[in-house]
Amino acid sequence: VPAGTYFFEVYAANNDGLWSDKPTVIKIIRKTAPWFSWPAYLFYLLTIAGIIYLIYRHFAEKKKLKMLLYQENIERDKKEQIHQAQLRFFTNISHDFRTPLSLILAALDKLRREGLKEYYYRILNGNAQRLLNLVNELMDFRTVENGKMNLRLEILDINRFVTEIANDFTDYAGQRNIDFRIKCDETLPAEIYADRSVVEKIVMNLLNNAFKYTRDGGRILLEVKHGKEFASQYKDSYTVGECIHEAFSIIVSDTGVGISAESISSVFERFYKVNTVNTDLHLGTGIGLALVKSLVLLQKGTISIYSEREKGTDMIVSLPLDKTIFNQSDFVKPKEKETATEAPLPPAAEASASVEIKDMEDEYLPFLKKKVLITEDNEDLRVLIAESLSEEFQVMQASDGIEALKLIEETDFDLIISDIMMPHKDGVSLCHDIKSHVNTSHIPVILLTAKTSLESKIEGVDSGADLYFEKPVDLVYLKLSIQNIFRNQQQLKEHYAKNYYADSSELSSNEQDSKFLKQLIAIIDTNMDQPEMNVNLIAEELLMSRSKLYTKVKSLTGKSVVEFVLNCRLRKAAKLIIEENMTMREVMMQIGIESQAYFTNSFKKVFGETPTSFAAKHKSSPKGDLDKTKNE
Structure with a gap:
C-alpha cells in the first residue's frame, strides 16, 4: 500500500438483516519508509557528491604527480643538456687549442735540437704538456661519459709506475716549498693487471687536485699500499664504488683547504667546485674528480674521500688485484709471432711463386x-x-x-x-x-x-x-x-679470409677496384683448369706489370697473387664438392691441381678439414649448407 492516510468504513447488519444507517470509520495512516524519506534522499545526494569528489581528487592528485614527474624529467633533461652544452663548449675550445699546442710542441722539439737551453725547454714543454693534458682530460671525460672507453689491462709494476708519475711533481713541490713525499709498499706484488692509461690519469688528477688546494709550505703524501684498510684522522667521509676484497690502494693525503661535511658528497659531481674564501685561486675545469670517479668505476674499484675544512683531505683509490673479475676482452693480447708454415707449392707454380716472393718479400x-x-x-x-x-x-x-x-x-x-x-x-x-x-x-x-x-x-x-x-x-x-x-x-681482408663464400668484390671500396677484382677473378675462372696458370699469364691478360699486379692484389686482399689464385681454386673446389657429384680426382682436374697431397694439405689449411671430411659433412644437405654458408 502506498504511503498516505486511509479511512476504513464498516457497515454492520443484525440477524434480522437490518443495516446500520452510518458506517463505522477507522482512520489509518501509512507512513513513508525511512529510505524513501527526504532526509534519506539528501543523504544519498551527499554520498554521491562525496564519491564524485573523491574520484576527482584521486585523478587530480594522480595528474599532479604526473606533472611533477614530468617537470622533474624536464629539469633533469635541461640539466643534462646544459652539461652536454658545457662539454661541447669545452670540446670545441679544446679542438681550437690542440692545433696551436701541437705546433708549439713540434716547434719546441726543433728548437731543442737547434740548441735551446734545457731549462727553458723544460719550462715551455712542461706547461705546454700541462695544457695539452687538460685538453685531453676533457676528451677522456666525454669518452668515459659516453661509455666508449674500454679497458686495456696489462701487467704493471705499480710501485715503479706511480713513482715515475709522481717524480714529475718534485720540482713543482720544491718551487712552492711543499713537503712532497712518496711511499711505496714493498709487499705489493711486482706484477699487477691494470690499465696503464687509467692508473696514470687517476694519479695525475689526484696529485693535480692536491697541489691545487694545498697552500705553499704544506704537506702532500702519495702512498701505494697493499690492501684497502686505511685510518684517516678526518671525521667526514664519502665512498663511491662496490666493496672489493683483494685490492691495492693509491692514497693522496694533503694539508689543503679541506671540504666541509655538506659538500663532501658532491665533489665527484661534474663541474662541482669547492667553495673557498679565495675561489679565484682554485679555478679549473671542474671535471678532475668526476673523471677519476668514472675511471675508478671503469676498473671496478672504489674511491673514498676523508676531509675536514681547513685541515686537509685524504683521497683513497682502491683497485682490484683479482684479475678474474674482468672480462677476457679487457686484457691486452700479446702479439702473436707469425710463422711461415705454408704448404708446398705445386711444381707448375713453384718457380713463379719463388721468384715473385723473392722479389717482393723485402718490400x-x-x-x-x-x-x-x-x-x-x-x-x-x-x-x-x-x-x-x-x-x-x-x-x-x-x-x-x-x-x-x-x-x-x-x-x-x-x-x-x-x-x-x-x-x-x-x-x-x-x-x-x-x-x-x-x-x-x-x-x-x-x-x-x-x-x-x-x-x-x-x-x-x-x-x-x-x-x-x-x-x-x-x-x-x-x-x-x-x-x-x-x-x-x-x-x-680478414672478413674475406674467414668467409670462404664471400664475394671478392666486397674487398673493394670503389667501382674501379670492384671492376678490377671481377676482371681478375674472371681470368682465374677461365684458366682454372690449367695447372700452368701463373702470375705472368694473369699480368698479360690484365695489361699490367708483375710488380703493379702484386701491389694491387696485395693491397686489396692482403694476399700475394699466388695465394689469391690458390684461394680461388680451393673455393671452387669446395663448391664443386658440395654442388656436384664428382670424385676428388675430377675436382682436382677442374681446379688445375695435380698433386693429391698438395690439394689435401692446402684444403685443410684453408677449411680446417680434409676434402673427404668436408664432403661427408656437407653433402647431407648440399643446397642448405651452401646457402647457409653464403648467408653467413
Whole structure:
C-alpha cells in the first residue's frame, strides 16, 4: 500500500438483516519508509557528491604527480643538456687549442735540437704538456661519459709506475716549498693487471687536485699500499664504488683547504667546485674528480674521500688485484709471432711463386711502416704533418699535384694526404686521377682544405676522396683517422679470409677496384683448369706489370697473387664438392691441381678439414649448407 492516510468504513447488519444507517470509520495512516524519506534522499545526494569528489581528487592528485614527474624529467633533461652544452663548449675550445699546442710542441722539439737551453725547454714543454693534458682530460671525460672507453689491462709494476708519475711533481713541490713525499709498499706484488692509461690519469688528477688546494709550505703524501684498510684522522667521509676484497690502494693525503661535511658528497659531481674564501685561486675545469670517479668505476674499484675544512683531505683509490673479475676482452693480447708454415707449392707454380716472393718479400714484410704521401704547397704545414706522422709511417712529401703524380708512378703508396688549393694541379684533380687509374684506385686519399662551404665538401667527396679535413688540421685526429683507414682495410681482408663464400668484390671500396677484382677473378675462372696458370699469364691478360699486379692484389686482399689464385681454386673446389657429384680426382682436374697431397694439405689449411671430411659433412644437405654458408 502506498504511503498516505486511509479511512476504513464498516457497515454492520443484525440477524434480522437490518443495516446500520452510518458506517463505522477507522482512520489509518501509512507512513513513508525511512529510505524513501527526504532526509534519506539528501543523504544519498551527499554520498554521491562525496564519491564524485573523491574520484576527482584521486585523478587530480594522480595528474599532479604526473606533472611533477614530468617537470622533474624536464629539469633533469635541461640539466643534462646544459652539461652536454658545457662539454661541447669545452670540446670545441679544446679542438681550437690542440692545433696551436701541437705546433708549439713540434716547434719546441726543433728548437731543442737547434740548441735551446734545457731549462727553458723544460719550462715551455712542461706547461705546454700541462695544457695539452687538460685538453685531453676533457676528451677522456666525454669518452668515459659516453661509455666508449674500454679497458686495456696489462701487467704493471705499480710501485715503479706511480713513482715515475709522481717524480714529475718534485720540482713543482720544491718551487712552492711543499713537503712532497712518496711511499711505496714493498709487499705489493711486482706484477699487477691494470690499465696503464687509467692508473696514470687517476694519479695525475689526484696529485693535480692536491697541489691545487694545498697552500705553499704544506704537506702532500702519495702512498701505494697493499690492501684497502686505511685510518684517516678526518671525521667526514664519502665512498663511491662496490666493496672489493683483494685490492691495492693509491692514497693522496694533503694539508689543503679541506671540504666541509655538506659538500663532501658532491665533489665527484661534474663541474662541482669547492667553495673557498679565495675561489679565484682554485679555478679549473671542474671535471678532475668526476673523471677519476668514472675511471675508478671503469676498473671496478672504489674511491673514498676523508676531509675536514681547513685541515686537509685524504683521497683513497682502491683497485682490484683479482684479475678474474674482468672480462677476457679487457686484457691486452700479446702479439702473436707469425710463422711461415705454408704448404708446398705445386711444381707448375713453384718457380713463379719463388721468384715473385723473392722479389717482393723485402718490400712487404709485416713490420715495415705504411707509406704515406703528403701533398701540400705550404711547406711549414707539410713539414709539420710529416713530422707528426713520421714515427708511425714512412712519409714522403710533394709540393703540388704534378710532383705527387711523379712520386706515385715511382713508389707504391698506402695512403695519400693532399691539400685542395695548390698551384699547377689541385687536390680534387689529383684525387680524380688516382681513383680513375686501375694501378692506383685502391689507394685511400685524404683531402685537406681551408674551405668550409658545402659545395667544396661535395666537390671533394665527389672526386672519390675517403676523408675530408678542414683546416686547421688536428694532427692527433688525423693520425687516428689514418690508423682507422688501415684498420678497416685489414678487417675487410680478414672478413674475406674467414668467409670462404664471400664475394671478392666486397674487398673493394670503389667501382674501379670492384671492376678490377671481377676482371681478375674472371681470368682465374677461365684458366682454372690449367695447372700452368701463373702470375705472368694473369699480368698479360690484365695489361699490367708483375710488380703493379702484386701491389694491387696485395693491397686489396692482403694476399700475394699466388695465394689469391690458390684461394680461388680451393673455393671452387669446395663448391664443386658440395654442388656436384664428382670424385676428388675430377675436382682436382677442374681446379688445375695435380698433386693429391698438395690439394689435401692446402684444403685443410684453408677449411680446417680434409676434402673427404668436408664432403661427408656437407653433402647431407648440399643446397642448405651452401646457402647457409653464403648467408653467413
